Structure formats: structure tokens, C-alpha cells
Amino acid sequence: MAKKATTKKTKSIEETLWDSANKLRGTVESSEYKHVVLGLIFLKFASDKFQKRRQELIDDGKERFVDMVEFYAQDNVFYLTEESRWSYIIANAKQDDIALKIDTALYTVEKNNPSLKGALPDNYFSRLNMDVSKLAALLDTINNIDTLKDQQQDIVGRVYEYFLSKFAIAEGKGKGEFYTPKSIVNLIAELIEPYKGKIYDPACGSGGMFVQSMKFIDSHNGNKKDVSIYGQEYTATTYKLAKMNLAIRGIAANLGDVPADTFAKDQHPDLKADYIMANPPFNQKDWRAADELLDDPRWRGYEVPQTGNANYGWILNMVSKLSDNGVAGFILANGALSGGGTEYEIRKKLIENKLVEAILILPRNLFYTTDISVTLWIINNNKKERQVKLNDVEKNYRNREDEILFMDLRQTGIPFEKKYTQFSEDNISDISETYHKWQQVESDYKDIPEFCYSASLEEVRKKDYSLVPSKYVEFVNRDENINFDEKMKSLQTEFAELLKEEAQSKTELLNVFKNLGYEL
DSSP: OOOOOOOOOOOOHHHHHHHHHHTTBTTBOHHHHHHHHHHHHHHHHHHHHHHHHHHHHHHTTOGGGTTOTHHHHTTTOOOOOGGGSHHHHHHTTTSTTHHHHHHHHHHHHHHHOGGGTTTSOOSHHHHHTOOHHHHHHHHHHHHTOOTTSOGGGTHHHHHHHHHHHHHHHHHOTTOOTTOOOHHHHHHHHHHHOOOSEEEEETTOTTSHHHHHHHHHHHHTTOOGGGEEEEEOOSSHHHHHHHHHHHHTTTOOOBOOSSOOOTTTSOSOTTOOEEEEEEOOOTTOOSOSOTTSSTTOGGGTTSOOOOTTOOHHHHHHHHHHTEEEEEEEEEEEEGGGGTOOHHHHHHHHHHHHTTOEEEEEEOOTTOSSSOOSOEEEEEEESOOSSEEEEETTEEEEEOOOTTEEEEEEOTTOOEEETTTEEEOOHHHHHHHHHHHHHHHBTTOOOOOBTTTEEEEEHHHHHHTTTOOOGGGTSOOOOGGGGOOHHHHHHHHHHHHHHHHHHHHHHHHHHHHHHHHTTOOO
16 A cells, blocks of 8 residues: 655755754754854844855946945945855854854954944854854755845844744743734824824833834835834843844934943933834833932923833833824833832823823733733824825824823734734734824724723823723623523533433443453
8 A cells, every 4th residue: 555645844944944943952042043053144134145246247347346345345245255156154163163163153243234233242252162063064954045035035034033923932931022023013003194294112122122123114105215213122132132223224323332231321302203103011020229310301291210220211202202293102011001109190191181092901821921911001102183195195183182092902813833823914903093084184983892992081080090091991791691591501501411421431441440350
């Protein structure tokens, strides 16, 4: 009999690379090897683009310009010297000093390209003392990727996104703050619609908010040149990840001269942003000393945020940076919806100043670092009636100054990576469509039980300025609709069947022992 043929699933580039990267486990900590892998992918991508541009110059009869940095920079290509090219790295992949050669290559690329200042891994490979054979195997895997094969597929971008999410999952709770799950970022982008102007993220991690903003503009046929990007990141290694992540996509951004604490060293003090997208650390403690930042201009008009929890410090930092028509979408822990003391006073003023536009409570298990349910806030500096042209589409906004939209999304989402949840494209479409209908004149928006509710400012006052969605969104008590007699008869039948099956199983078990000569 002929053997049945089996079809073997072909691994994606991302999966193959991940398997290869995992071979570094044991010799390199997972928190470290993301920089190893992503640094190498960056080098391969930069080399492929360099070689392509170099050949173009030669084909155009401009051989004399092949070593002039300007002829590469004008096409958003990084100039690479001989020792920093991928071909040189591969030729020396099995040499004992390959780690030093990689470090030298990355250093040289950064030195020759000012836009990469502070972006690339610094002396990582020599310091980590990796097994040469394992490093060579990883280099060989990366060498098989044609990063320029399909420009529409954004191969390198896909690999970066995949690796960042996998590293965030692998590092587990308490780590992985460098990455916000893509479906959350997509939702924020669809809600605030960052088409044109300045985009800011005060805790930008690896730059995912910016990448997704650009994808949003592309998918809605906008112009990426109409947007400028500003961000800040505290952790030095994550700052490098962000700069690399943006560089491979050709996204220019001002992330400050150095990695720095947004509160202690604000690198964009005069910024007025049209859009703010953020996922700052939840319930951050010890973010300022009791006698520091008391007169900070970011708190002007509000109480000074408490020292033990930075949630409202982040909110006021963002509010202070909004332009006259600016809108912010950011994630916070649920405790910020109803906290007392100073938080209560700040929240009350935000509501009375008519800045809070929408509050969306999200499902659990969206994040790789925590399983708690969190909240998406939308703050809008202009909720008045006005007409706006967004990407050649006229939008007529009604006056919403005395209203806040509440959405309960705790039962929304689909399974992801076994134990996580993410929003599907349909989920994001339904949520954003509901929000935009609520905003606009002559729409068919309606309150929907267990999903959305438009609350008046007076209702919010009566609930003592609580922003907990469940206090506003109608809950359907399904127990009231149950016919008790029918339910009991159904249960009676089920239990009768269970008891019957149990008796049959008992009889069969007794017979087994009897037949074996051990009657019970």
C-alpha cells in the first residue's frame, strides 16, 4: 500500500528567524538577544538597500559618486563602508572575532549616518560572549532573507513587529513595556485619525504608535509627509529599539537627543501636538519626590499630581501638550477612573473643562505584561460644533461639550497566542464606527445595552465625577427573563440522565471486578 503523502506546513520568515534566534537561549538573556537579532536584521536591511543604490549609481554612469554619503542620504539610504556591509560580515561569519566585527560594523554605520545617532546596539556582541557557531547559524538564517523582494509586504517591518511582540510575550509580566499590542494601537489610530500634523508619544517604547500611525495614513490614502513625529523614551535600550524600528521604515522622528525621563527631563517642553497616542506605565510609583516638580507648568490650572501614582501626571503632561484642536488617545489602569483625593480633583476639572470625550474599558489579557482590564481615554481639546476636512472627506462634528461617550468592551475581542486577547479588524471597525457616529451631526448613533452610552455632563456630576463605564452603560439582567419552571424541568432532565449514566458505570465497574474473580 502506497504511503500517504503528508503536506508539511512551510514556516514563515518570521517563524524561521524566531527558531534561529531561540538557539541563542542559554548563552544570552531574552531581554538582551532582542537587541542582537534586531540589530543584525537592521544591518542586513541597510546593506541590501545600500547595494541596490550603489548599483543604480554605477548603472547611471556615476561610479565616481559611489562613496559619497550625500548620494545615499538623498534617497533615504544609509551609507556603508566596506567593513560595515553584510557581505563582509557573512564572509567572516565563522571567524572567532565575528562578534567584534559586527560591533565595528554597527558603530561605523552609526558614525557615518547622523540620523542614526544613539540608535544601534553599542558593543553588544563582544560583551555577550556568544557561542560562535550559534551566532554563525543566526547570521546564515538572516542572510537568506531578501529584504527588498516585496516592497508591498514590508518584510523587514513584519519581522520587527513579529519579534517585538514575541519578545514582549517571552519576557512576561513586569517586563516587555517596550511593546503595545498592535490591535490596541490600531484602535487608537482609527479613533483619533492622525492624518495631518504633529504626533506625540511621551512614553514611546519601541515606536509602535508611530509605525501604526503611518500605516493608518497609508491605508486611508493620506500623505505621510503631512505628519511630523515627536516622542520620548526613558530606557536606553528601548530608545535604541525605537530609533531602529523607525529607521528601517524610513520614518523621521524627533525622540530627543538622549533617552530621558519625561517628567524629570521633558525634551519637548514647547510642543503643541495635534495627536497624542500613548501607553504609559500603569500606576507608576516614585515618579517624583515630594518636593520636586511642584511648580511644573504642565500642572498649571490643576492640582499637583500625587507622588505615589503617576497616572494623572501622565494625563496632565499630555493635556499640556495638546494644540487648540488636539486629541489624545491613551491607555491607563482602571483605578484612574474613580480615584479619590488629588486624582478626584484633577478628574473633576478635566470633566468640567470639557476635555474628556470618551472612556472605553477594554477586555482582560490584551497585554503581555498584565492580565488586568485597562481603559482607553480619549481627550479632546475641541468638542465644539465644527466642520473638518480629513483626507478630502468633510466631517461635520456636533457640539459634544456636555457629553461623554462610555463604551464597555470587556466582552469584545478574539483569542490570540492561546492565553491572550486581541481586537479583530471587525471589532475595531465596529468600535470606531460607533464612536465617529456619536461625534457627528445627523448620524444614527444609538445607545446599546452592554456596549455604549452617551452620558450628559449632569449625569456624570450626579455620579460624583466617576468615569467607570459600568455606572452608565446599561446592563441587561438576563435572569429576569428566565422561566423558572422551564429551567427547573430542564435541569431535572439533565440530572436524571447523569444519575442514570452514573448507575450504569457503577454496574459495569462491578462486573469487571467480578469477572476478574474479585467480586466487591
